[in-house]
Amino acid sequence: MNVTTEQLFTEARTHNGFFPEPVPESTLRAIYELMKWGPTSANCSPARFIFVNTPEGKAKLGPCMSEGNRAKTLAAPVTVIIGMDMAFYDKLPQLFPHTDARPWFAGKPAVIEATAFRNSSLQGAYFMMAARSLGLDCGPMSGFDGELMDATFWAGTTVKTNFVCNLGKGDPSKIFGRSPRLSFEEACSFA
């Protein structure tokens, strides 16, 4: 499928307001079917996703969001909660079948924590790039009550929330002015 770097990067913006049209479930599934192919350490694929797209789900989500993120999150057609399974290594026999990679992680809390967080973040970025590829706009946020979010949406699981992202067709009238980026020389060097 054809996309452009304008759509992915140079003209894509973080959206604060979305038009009310719902996002079809088929589109949400299509995002996953693209982003799942992005690389993770030992293919560990720790990200888990909850698509909040019902009034009941939004009613549970509202109190979890920080004040400044609440109204726009409740108004967005879909909010995806991107979590990380802290027991991701239990799926390695399925995901990395050619060797026994479970002992690389099991019983090593610091390695587990870093691997889950790094790789679910990578997968969150793949998710946004896939959503933009399919013509959606994104509004990612990390301003929420993590403990309440985990208790509300991931109770009884080994998953913790990483970040949250509103999805839909963005309303360009609600975009903020674009902030500057670091120059190549400020961010990069050679060795």
Next chain:
Amino acid sequence: MNVTTEQLFTEARTHNGFFPEPVPESTLRAIYELMKWGPTSANCSPARFIFVNTPEGKAKLGPCMSEGNRAKTLAAPVTVIIGMDMAFYDKLPQLFPHTDARPWFAGKPAVIEATAFRNSSLQGAYFMMAARSLGLDCGPMSGFDGELMDATFWAGTTVKTNFVCNLGKGDPSKIFGRSPRLSFEEACSFA
């Protein structure tokens, strides 16, 4: 610029071997000029990049890599070290000029750590998507000696290594068989 989702996701693979052709500096700069636009919390943009593309740089990099990653890293035309600036908040007056966001982070080590790690990981994923957009292949790795890497490449700075990625034109004969991914039902749900 036109790209395809096959190039970004469904046909892209993690590469272990690369053809020896060097990657022009202009291409490395072009990757940054795309990926820098990807979203980060408060535009904090904590990722920093060292492009290791000289024999001297590779000689310093070799001892930092884990045994299993060393030979392929030394053979790749470029290896990018993706770091995270733990003092990223000092750049917020430049990067997020419309409000004073520095106090959201300064003096809060847990928030700094999570923000630097999450957002530099997101930026690492944007980097790989941008590299693939420009026709390069990627070989990301987290198997290295972090302390030695930091001491070797980021001494005297506030930057720590997040992960490392080989770059170039991949040799398809050295790809491993593709590992399975979780099904939509295993990774996703609705609320």
